[in-house]
Amino acid sequence: MSRLQEARDVMHKMKQAWERNQKTTILMITEVRGSAYRQPGAKMMMAADGQMFGTLSGGCLESDLFEWSKEAIRQSTPLTKQYDLSENELWTLGIGCKGSLEILIVPVDQDDRFWQTAMTVIQEERPTTLILEIPTGVRVLLDENGNGWGDLAQLPNEVRQQALDRTFQRTRAEVMTHGNRRFVIDTMRPSERLIIAGAGHDAVPLVSVAAQVGFGVTVLDPRKDFNNPFRFPSASHLVVEPSAADPAALRDSWWIIMNHQQSRDEASLALALKSSPRFIGVLGPLSRTQEMLANIGADLSSGPLHAPIGLDLGAESIEEVAISIISELMMVRSGSSGLPLHGRTKIHG
Numbered sequence: 001m002s003r004l005q006e007a008r009d010v011m012h013k014m015k016q017a018w019e020r021n022q023k024t025t026i027l028m029i030t031e032v033r034g035s036a037y038r039q040p041g042a043k044m045m046m047a048a049d050g051q052m053f054g055t056l057s058g059g060c061l062e063s064d065l066f067e068w069s070k071e072a073i074r075q076s077t078p079l080t081k082q083y084d085l086s087e088n089e090l091w092t093l094g095i096g097c098k099g100s101l102e103i104l105i106v107p108v109d110q111d112d113r114f115w116q117t118a119m120t121v122i123q124e125e126r127p128t129t130l131i132l133e134i135p136t137g138v139r140v141l142l143d144e145n146g147n148g149w150g151d152l153a154q155l156p157n158e159v160r161q162q163a164l165d166r167t168f169q170r171t172r173a174e175v176m177t178h179g180n181r182r183f184v185i186d187t188m189r190p191s192e193r194l195i196i197a198g199a200g201h202d203a204v205p206l207v208s209v210a211a212q213v214g215f216g217v218t219v220l221d222p223r224k225d226f227n228n229p230f231r232f233p234s235a236s237h238l239v240v241e242p243s244a245a246d247p248a249a250l251r252d253s254w255w256i257i258m259n260h261q262q263s264r265d266e267a268s269l270a271l272a273l274k275s276s277p278r279f280i281g282v283l284g285p286l287s288r289t290q291e292m293l294a295n296i297g298a299d300l301s302s303g304p305l306h307a308p309i310g311l312d313l314g315a316e317s318i319e320e321v322a323i324s325i326i327s328e329l330m331m332v333r334s335g336s337s338g339l340p341l342h343g344r345t346k347i348h349g
Contacts, residue, residue: 002188002189002190002191002192002214003041003042003043003173003186003188003189004122004127004128004188004189004190004191005191005214006042006043006054006188007043007122007130007188008122008123009053009054010026010043010044010045010053010054011026011045011115011118011119011122013045013051013053013054014026014045014047014108014110014115015110015119017045017047017049017051018110020047020049022047022048022049022051023047023048023073023107023109024045024046024047024048024073024107024108024110025045025046025069025072025073025105025106025107025108026043026044026045026105026106026108027043027044027045027046027056027065027069027103027104027105027106028041028042028043028103028104028106028132028173028184028186029041029042029043029056029101029102029103029173030080030102030103030104030132030134030173030175030184031101031102031175031184032099032100032101032102033099033100033101034085034099034100034346036057036085036099036100036101037055037056037057037058037060038055038056038057039172039173040172040173040174040175040184040186041172041173041186041188042054042056043056044056044062045108046065046066046069048070048073050066052066056103061083061103065081065103065105068081068105069105072105072106072107073107075107076107076109077107077137078104078105078106078107078132078135078136078137079104079105079135080102080103080104080105080134080135081102081103081105082100082101082102083100083101083102083103084100085099085100085101099346102134104132104134104135104137104184106132106137106139114139114141114149114150114151117141117149117150118130118141118149121141121143121149122188125190126143126144126190127143127144127167127168127187127188127189127190128141128142128143128144128187128188129141129142129143129163129164129166129167129185129186129187129188130185130186130188131155131159131160131163131183131184131185131186132183132184132186133154133181133182133183134175134182134183134184138151138154138155139151140152140155140160142160142163142164142167144167144168146160146164148160155183156178156179156181158178159176159178159183159185162176162185163185163187166185166187167187169187173185173186173187190216191214191215191216192214192215192216192253192254192278192333193215193216193217193218193250193252193253193254194210194215194216194217194218194253194254194255194256194329195217195218195219195220195238195250195253195254195255195256195272196210196217196218196219196220196235196255196256196258197220197221197242197255197256197257197258197259197264197265197268197271197272198219198220198221198256198257198258198259198260198264198265198268199219199221199223199226199227199231199232200226200258200259200260201318202258202318202321202322203219203232203258204231204232204318205318205319205322206256206258206318206321206322206325206326207219207232207234207235208234208322209322209323209326210326210329211234211235212234213326213329213330215254215329216236217232217234217235217236218235218236218237218238218253219232219235219236219237219238220238220240220242220245220268221238221239221259222239222240222241223239224239227239241264241267242264242267242268242270242271243267243270243271245271247271247274247275248275250271250272250275251275251276252275252276252277252278253272253275253277253278254277254278254279254280254281254329255268255272255277255279255280255281256281256282256283256309256325257269257272257280257281257282257283258282258283258284260283262288262292265282265292266292266295266296269282269292269293269296269298270296270298272303273296273298273302273303277303277304278304279304279306279329279332280303280304280305280306281305281306281307281309281310281325281328281329282305282306282307282308282309283308283309283325284307284308285308286307286308289305289307289308293305306328306332309325309328310324310325310327310328311324311327311328311331311338312324313327
């Protein structure tokens with residue numbers, strides 16, 4: 001799930017709590033050192049009646065955070081809480097991680113114009129940056145064009161520029177220090193669009209897993225009996241021949257080519273290469289991909305091609321192949337190595 005979608009879900013749950021006349025807080029991890037369950041920018045909400053949505057620790061810290069959430073509501077002021085997940089604290093909180101983290105707890109009033117605006121802005125499919133000062137709660141929301149809402153007069157120009165510079169980067173939230181002030185900058189981007197060319201049987205688990213890990217999936221296949229909401233309920237549907245699709249409408253997408261029909265695969269490859277793609281994965285042997293590329297006047301250097309698509313997990317079933325493919329997509333999306341974590345002293349980073 002993208003952080004933008006997480007923010008939408010959290011704020012939707014806050015709105016539901018307000019309908020029950022409950023006061024709420026939004027909680028966000030601002031800084032992590034060492035190993036932790038989630039990373040900076042992760043969010044959840046808590047309501048005064050105990051309702052929670054999301055998680056920051058997998059359940060280890062939430063009961064303690066709820067007490068601090070009630071205190072933030074009582075004081076009507078943001079709070080920060082530091083957790084050192086060391087051996088000494090294991091006896092009191094029962095946590096097995098060895099890192100430390102900082103969590104900002106911000107009371108959110110249903111009549112607060114800033115948060116009402118935020119709820120509207122984040123519904124749009126565009127990058128949005130939330131800036132919060134720690135611990136005062138000074139808050140600003142910026143779109144990708146630099147338009148802003150909130151406490152703009154209290155935001156240093158250097159912090160604003162840093163936020164704008166990172167708008168089109170997929171990075172975790174980060175803390176910026178300006179003089180003796182600390183700001184968390186959280187850029188929330190829409191889900192990457194993944195176009196799966198081919199609505200065969202093996203695409204069913206692939207679409208499902210891709211949607212679960214935060215891709216916005218579109219299935220491209222002209223066969224309406226195959227490419228429909230009944231078979232792919234978590235996807236959008238482009239029911240046309242690849243040769244009839246508009247590459248300009250599909251710009252900056254991720255692609256998986258898996259029609260299992262060579263002429264349609266070639267048309268899909270040609271379409272993908274014309275669409276300024278971010279990633280093109282092709283199912284099947286490398287020799288077949290090279291033949292198809294030659295047939296359309298291209299080669300492996302013509303775009304961000306990955307062939308064969310997938311990590312070497314020994315996959316055989318269609319479910320295993322789906323996991324292999326999505327694992328590679330996640331690896332590329334995060335810029336990680338895809339190697340085993342065994343022996344690593346730090347899980348993230």
